[in-house]
Amino acid sequence: QQQVKQSPQSLIVQKGGISIINCAYENTAFDYFPWYQQFPGKGPALLIAIRPDVSEKKEGRFTISFNKSAKQFSLHIMDSQPGDSATYFCAASRVDNDMRFGAGTRLTVKP
Amino acid sequence: DSGVTQTPKHLITATGQRVTLRCSPRSGDLSVYWYQQSLDQGLQFLIQYYNGEERAKGNILERFSAQQFPDLHSELNLSSLELGDSALYFCASSVGQGYYNEQFFGPGTRLTVL
Numbered sequence: 001q002q003q004v005k006q007s008p009q010s011l012i013v014q015k016g017g018i019s020i021i022n023c024a025y026e027n028t029a030f031d032y033f034p035w036y037q038q039f040p041g042k043g044p045a046l047l048i049a050i051r052p053d054v055s056e057k058k059e060g061r062f063t064i065s066f067n068k069s070a071k072q073f074s075l076h077i078m079d080s081q082p083g084d085s086a087t088y089f090c091a092a093s094r095v096d097n098d099m100r101f102g103a104g105t106r107l108t109v110k111p
Numbered sequence: 112d113s114g115v116t117q118t119p120k121h122l123i124t125a126t127g128q129r130v131t132l133r134c135s136p137r138s139g140d141l142s143v144y145w146y147q148q149s150l151d152q153g154l155q156f157l158i159q160y161y162n163g164e165e166r167a168k169g170n171i172l173e174r175f176s177a178q179q180f181p182d183l184h185s186e187l188n189l190s191s192l193e194l195g196d197s198a199l200y201f202c203a204s205s206v207g208q209g210y211y212n213e214q215f216f217g218p219g220t221r222l223t224v225l
Binding site: 032041042043044045046049051089091093094095096097098099100101102103104 | 113153155167169201203208209211213215216217219
């Protein structure tokens with residue numbers, strides 16, 4: 001049962017461009033939305049996270065935009081760099097700690 | 112390096128067998144989480160332990176079980192293995208038990224069931 005839908009499946013951007021990954025969730029009980037970055041052969045690592053009481057959170061070149069009414073959130077990577085090439089997962093969690101992940105987006109940043 | 116260690120790195124076994132995966136959390140972390148990552152199912156939360164007690168359960172099969180020991184390391188036991196159990200198994204740890212605590216993932220154990 002997919003509770004978090006993520007798109008696109010893959011994304012290619014030029015160095016310096018903006019990468020945008022979108023996610024949508026179904027269960028309104030979710031109230032913590034992290035994004036994870038995973039490099040080949042490594043475990044996921046937390047990139048940035050947001051609670052639904054704010055509509056945007058920015059950390060360096062990474063920004064989460066959150067639309068509670070639409071049950072959607074997105075990750076924006078500004079000034080994308082080749083080192084950002086990785087797989088990105090959105091996730092949604094709730095008080096019972098059951099975290100659900102999107103299917104992942106493979107980002108390639110071309111130099 | 113997240114500070115979370117997992118052994119073994121790779122495991123190859125046959126259908127019907129039983130295996131044990133081991134995880135040592137970061138120093139000071141009391142919560143341990145187990146996840147399965149496969150091409151079919153993606154990343155799935157299996158189970159969480161906090162200070163030795165089961166805290167949350169996700170999509171964990173009845174053939175799978177876990178425990179957290181007094182020294183806080185954890186083991187995931189997979190029995191009656193099927194081909195579909197082939198996957199990467201990640202352990203993560205966090206300081207607290209709440210869902211908003213940052214989780215630090217280990218490098219994973221790749222399980223291949225032949």
